[in-house]
Each structure stands twice: as structure tokens, then as C-alpha cells.
Amino acid sequence: MTPHSRRSIVSRFALNSITFRIGSLSALLLAALVVSTVVMAWDLRQNQIRVAQATARFHHLELAAEADREFGEMRYWLTDLSVSLLTLSERRATAARERLEAKLVDVETFAPDAAAQIRLGVDAYAEAALQAADAYTENRRVIGNTLSARARQASDVVDGVLNELISDLAKEANASEEAAADAARRSMLKAVAACVFILASGTYLTWRVLRSILVPLGGINRAISNLNAGAEQVTLPPEGPD
Amino acid sequence: MFIAAQLRPAAAQQSGVALADEGQRLAALLRVGRGVVSNNQGLIDDPAIGDKGLDSQAFIETVEAKYKELYGAAPLEEGLTPDQKRLTKAQLNSMAEVMRENQDLINAEGMGFKGFIPAVFARLVNERFVEKLNGEAKIKVTAPPHLVRNRKARPDAWESAVLTDKFESAQWPRGQPFFEEVSVDGSMTFRMLIPEYYADSCLSCHGGPTGEVDITGFPKEGGAEGDLAGAISILLRK
Numbered sequence: 001m002t003p004h005s006r007r008s009i010v011s012r013f014a015l016n017s018i019t020f021r022i023g024s025l026s027a028l029l030l031a032a033l034v035v036s037t038v039v040m041a042w043d044l045r046q047n048q049i050r051v052a053q054a055t056a057r058f059h060h061l062e063l064a065a066e067a068d069r070e071f072g073e074m075r076y077w078l079t080d081l082s083v084s085l086l087t088l089s090e091r092r093a094t095a096a097r098e099r100l101e102a103k104l105v106d107v108e109t110f111a112p113d114a115a116a117q118i119r120l121g122v123d124a125y126a127e128a129a130l131q132a133a134d135a136y137t138e139n140r141r142v143i144g145n146t147l148s149a150r151a152r153q154a155s156d157v158v159d160g161v162l163n164e165l166i167s168d169l170a171k172e173a174n175a176s177e178e179a180a181a182d183a184a185r186r187s188m189l190k191a192v193a194a195c196v197f198i199l200a201s202g203t204y205l206t207w208r209v210l211r212s213i214l215v216p217l218g219g220i221n222r223a224i225s226n227l228n229a230g231a232e233q234v235t236l237p238p239e240g241p242d
Numbered sequence: 243m244f245i246a247a248q249l250r251p252a253a254a255q256q257s258g259v260a261l262a263d264e265g266q267r268l269a270a271l272l273r274v275g276r277g278v279v280s281n282n283q284g285l286i287d288d289p290a291i292g293d294k295g296l297d298s299q300a301f302i303e304t305v306e307a308k309y310k311e312l313y314g315a316a317p318l319e320e321g322l323t324p325d326q327k328r329l330t331k332a333q334l335n336s337m338a339e340v341m342r343e344n345q346d347l348i349n350a351e352g353m354g355f356k357g358f359i360p361a362v363f364a365r366l367v368n369e370r371f372v373e374k375l376n377g378e379a380k381i382k383v384t385a386p387p388h389l390v391r392n393r394k395a396r397p398d399a400w401e402s403a404v405l406t407d408k409f410e411s412a413q414w415p416r417g418q419p420f421f422e423e424v425s426v427d428g429s430m431t432f433r434m435l436i437p438e439y440y441a442d443s444c445l446s447c448h449g450g451p452t453g454e455v456d457i458t459g460f461p462k463e464g465g466a467e468g469d470l471a472g473a474i475s476i477l478l479r480k
Contacts, residue, residue: 085393088460137393139369 021209028205032198039194043187050180057173063106064169068162070100071122075155078129082136082148090133097126107165114165121158125151258432262421264326265434265476268333268381271317272474274309275301275337275367276360280443286358292351298341302334329379336370355457359447365394378479383438385472386410389448391460400424401435401475409437409470423480434476440465 077093080086100122108115132147219237226234278301279286285294310316317330340363341348347356361383368381384390384397386405397405408414414437421434440448445467447456452464465471 081393086460087387087390087393087396090393133393137396 018213021212025202025205025209029198029202032194032202036191036194036198040187040191043183043190047180047183047187050176050183054173054176054180057169057176060107060110061166061169061173063103064111064162064166067100067103067107067118068166070096070103071118071158071162074100074122075125075129078126078133078151081133082129082144085133085137093126097122111165111169114161117161118158118165121154121161125154125158128154258421258423261432261478261480262419262434264323264329264478265421265432266419266436267317267326268329268379268476269436269474270313271305271309271330271333272364272367272381272383274312275305276364278304278308279358279360279363283359286348287355289352289354293349296341296348297345298338301341302338305334305337329375332374332379333367333371333381336367336374339370340366357458359458361391365392369394380475380477382475382477383472384475386470389463389465389472395472397475400433401473404435405470405473409435409473421476426479430480432476432478432480434478436474436476438471438473440467440469440471442467444471 074093074096077089077096081089081093101119104115104119107118128147128151132144132151135141135144135147216237219235223234223236282294282296285291285296288294306316306318310319315321317334318327322330344358344366347358350356364383368383372380382395382401384395384401384405387396387402390396404420408420416439417437419434419436421432423430423432425431445465447458447460448463448465448471450462450464450466453461456462
């Protein structure tokens with residue numbers, strides 16, 4: 001754009017022609033539309049990220065809860081094994097332990113320290129519980145009970161780590177969900193406020209522009225009507241740039 | 243390292259054969275006892291009947307009669323060596339004690355399946371037998387690991403090797419036991435494993451469809467009649 005053309009636009013603005021008034025109004029409204037859309041898109045994107053973060057936290061919580069459930073199942077079957085001495089219980093405990101290990105591989109990605117602690121505890125628990133089962137199998141009840149107590153202690157450690165992990169993840173997931181909900185609420189309020197502002201300012205500006213056009217046109221109409229009616233003295237609106 | 247019976251020197255083979263005969267007798271008596279429980283399973287699990295009339299005396303009489311019917315002589319009839327007599331007596335007394343101790347269970351009214359099945363009976367009898375002989379002789383019903391239901395029946399290393407290398411081999415003559423003398427804690431011990439195969443009566447619990455839960459609550463193994471089911475393991479310290 002040359003300085004001449006820029007001056008020309010500025011001068012035409014200054015002249016306040018109908019074209020420029022309508023054009024400016026449209027441009028302003030379109031600009032408001034674009035700005036509000038960009039802001040909303042940005043907000044939506046941010047909110048999407050927050051929702052994804054909340055979903056990821058809930059997924060972590062779900063994985064930790066599943067690990068907890070598998071450990072519970074493993075413990076159930078190893079306890080059952082000590083009483084029943086059935087290989088079925090041992091096989092089911094082994095299967096539960098394998099599933100638990102698979103869950104721990106996932107847990108490790110977001111809570112490596114907890115996963116390592118759980119693994120150590122599970123190893124200690126399983127070793128003591130199986131030794132206890134061996135003792136019960138060989139009718140050595142006293143040593144079996146001692147080993148069962150040792151297994152119980154190891155199990156308590158695993159329980160403690162799992163409970164803490166689940167509690168922390170639940171807090172994080174809830175906080176994340178609340179943050180996403182807050183952001184969504186704020187975005188909605190922002191959108192409503194922007195809408196009201198654009199509507200109000202658009203209405204006002206439209207009214208001003210229309211008024212600036214229609215009032216002089218009304219004067220011309222009246223003057224033409226008066227001339228047609230034979231009036232010799234009519235008042236015309238002052239001449240404008242249009 | 244296994245020493246097959248047929249490869250033994252003549253003297254040792256003689257001794258091994260005598261011990262194998264003793265092992266066969268113990269296994270046979272155990273099978274008869276188990277069979278009597280099996281034949282009375284319906285009665286034992288009848289919730290409508292209280293006293294089943296299956297006390298230890300009646301049970302032993304039935305076992306002796308059945309044994310005589312099958313082998314031509316009662317378990318304790320003449321012709322036994324003092325050792326054979328002692329072992330047989332211990333086995334019969336074990337059966338009597340197990341039956342006596344389980345009368346409350348067997349005669350429980352209003353209770354259907356009681357879990358007192360041939361396998362449980364055999365395990366209890368074998369455990370009592372071992373106690374009575376202070377480990378001098380042992381009988382155990384075992385099986386390949388994938389068929390074992392109770393941990394007490396898990397095969398030890400020797401049993402496991404015989405089951406896998408001998409009984410599960412297609413070349414092993416069906417029904418032929420394996421025995422040898424092995425050194426245990428520095429003393430020679432006679433060990434014998436007698437294969438057992440599924441009969442039709444076994445298949446309600448051990449047959450198909452694989453994984454379906456049987457009356458004991460255990461998934462069925464999917465066995466077929468004639469398949470290797472396990473083995474009776476005999477250990478005799480010399």
C-alpha cells in the first residue's frame with residue numbers, strides 16, 4: 001500500500017461516507033467474530049488438554065486399582081492354597097501374579113518408585129506365602145503359621161504402597177477434573193460475556209450507522225414530498241460526501 | 243541315574259523283584275480300598291441317609307472280601323513274609339482308622355457331596371501308613387504335575403523323572419511299573435512307581451470337557467479312558 005492510497009483511505013474515513021460506515025461496521029463485527037472464535041478455539045484447545053490430562057490421571061488411577069485388585073486376587077488364592085493345598089489355587093495365584101506384573105509394567109510408566117516397591121513387596125509376600133504352603137503341605141503347621149505371618153507383613157507393605165498410590169492418584173485425578181471443569185466454566189462465561197458485548201456494541205453501532213444514513217434520507221424524502229406538493233421553500237439536509 | 247530292573251545283577255534283581263512284589267501288594271490293597279469307597283460314593287453322598295453302615299469294620303471286611311475275590315487270598319492270609327505282614331497290617335489299620343475318624347462326615351445327614359472321595363481316602367490312608375511305619379515305608383499317589391490336584395500329591399524329582407521319561411513315553415509298555423534302588427541319605431532305598439490309567443469311572447471328574455468344573459469344584463483335566471492318570475509311588479527302606 002502506497003502512502004498515497006493510505007492517505008486516501010484515511011481521508012475517506014474522515015469523510016465518513018455511507019460505504020465506509022457500513023464497511024467499518026461489517027469489518028468491526030467480522031473482527032469481533034474472528035477474535036471471539038480464536039479466543040474460544042484457544043480456550044477449547046486448552047480445555048481439551050486439561051480434559052486429556054484428567055483422563056490420563058483417571059487411567060492411571062484405574063491401572064493402580066487394577067494392580068490392587070490383582071494383588072488381592074493373588075493373596076486370596078495363596079491364602080486359599082494354605083488351607084486347601086489345591087494346585088488349582090496355586091495356579092490361580094500364579095495367573096493373578098502374572099496379571100499383576102503386567103499391570104505393574106504400566107504403573108511403572110507414571111509411578112516407577114511405587115512400582116518398584118510393590119514388586120519387592122510382592123516378591124517377599126509370594127516367597128513367604130509359598131514357603132508357608134510348603135510347610136502346611138508337609139504338615140509343619142507351626143513353621144507354616146510363622147511363614148504366614150511373615151507373608152502377612154509383606155502383604156501389608158504392598159497394601160500400604162498401593163493404597164497410598166491410589167489415594168494420590170485419586171486426588172490428582174479429582175484436582176485435574178476440577179481444573180478442567182473450572183476452565184470449561186470460565187470459557188463459557190467468557191463466551192457469554194463476549195457474545196453480550198458483541199451483541200450490545202454491534203446493535204449500538206448498527207443503530208448509529210443506520211441513524212446516520214436514515215435521518216438524512218428521511219430529510220431528503222420529506223423535502224422531495226414537499227416539492228411535489230408545490231412547496232417552494234424546502235430544507236435539504238446538508239450535503240455529505242455521498 | 244536309573245537302573246532298570248531287567249539290567250540288574252541276578253542277586254540284586256532277585257531282591258528287587260521281592261521288593262517289587264511287596265510294592266505291588268501294597269498298591270493292590272490301596273486300589274481295593276479306593277475301589278470300595280468309589281463303589282459306595284453314591285451312598286456316602288446320599289443326604290437322605292444318616293448312618294451309612296460303612297463303619298471301619300464293615301469297610302475292612304468289604305476290602306478283604308474284594309481283595310480275595312481279585313487275588314485269590316485275603317490280604318493277611320498265610321504265605322506272607324513277616325515284613326509283608328507288618329506292612330499289610332499297617333495299611334489295613336490305616337484304612338480302618340481313616341474310616342473311623344471320618345464317620346461323622348460320612349454319616350452327615352442333609353449333606354450331599356462330602357468330599358470323601360477315593361483320592362482323598364487314599365491320601366489319608368497313605369499319610370497314616372507313613373506315620374505308622376515312621377517313614378520306613380511310604381506310599382503316595384502322584385501324577386504328572388499338570389494332573390496333580392493336591393500339593394501333597396506332587397511328584398518329587400525321582401517320581402517326576404520316571405513319569406516323564408518312562409510312563410509318558412510311547413515306548414513304555416502299558417501298565418509296567420518301574421523300580422530301582424536309589425541311595426537316599428547314604429542308605430539304599432527301594433523305589434517303585436506303578437502307573438495308573440483313567441477308567442470310565444474316573445472321567446466324571448477327570449474327563450471332558452476340559453475346564454468344566456466337576457463335583458469337587460475343580461476344572462476337569464479332559465482325560466480319556468486309558469490315558470495315564472498318575473502313579474502309585476512306593477518307597478521301602480532296606
